[in-house]
Amino acid sequence: MAYKASSIIRGMIEGVTNGFIKELNIVGVGYKAAVAGKNLNLALGFSHPVNLPIPTGITVETPKPTIIIIKGIDKEQVGQFAALIRSYKMPEPYLGKGILYKDEKIIRKAGKAAGK
Structure with missing residues (x-):
């Protein structure tokens, strides 16, 4: 139990000094x-745009329309908001389209024609 508490405290100190991205x-x-004000607007091929309110304590930047940078001092909150964004369009294994983490590699599957 003490290791978990010390790990959480270490993460808090690192978040305040360096921040998490x-x-x-x-x-x-x-x-x-x-980004439009306090909302993140996503166009993901649905019939409607996805509008997500940005939580307090987190800043979101979009230097390009295809890149989202999430910054904050709370590691758990940053990771949870990134996972929420990613859950709207998970990467699919055939074409690799979707929302991916920066260093994530998608294992691609062969299509129907590969079996012939």
């Missing part, structure tokens, strides 16, 4: 992201 890449034709 998660970077997401959007792959797919017509998939884009934009």
Whole structure:
């Protein structure tokens, strides 16, 4: 139990001094992201845009329409918001389209024609 508490405290200290950053890449034709005030607007090929309110304590930047950078001092909150964004369009294994973490590699599957 003491190891968990010390790990959490160490993470808090690191968050205040350095901060935590998660970077997401959007792959797919017509998939884009934009920050508008306190909302993150995602166009992910649905019939409607996805509007997510940005939690307090987190800053979101979109230097390009296909890159989302999430910054904050709370490691858990940054990771949870990144996972929420990613859950709207998980990367699919055939074409690799979707929202991926920066260093994530998608294992691609062969299509129907590969079996012949």
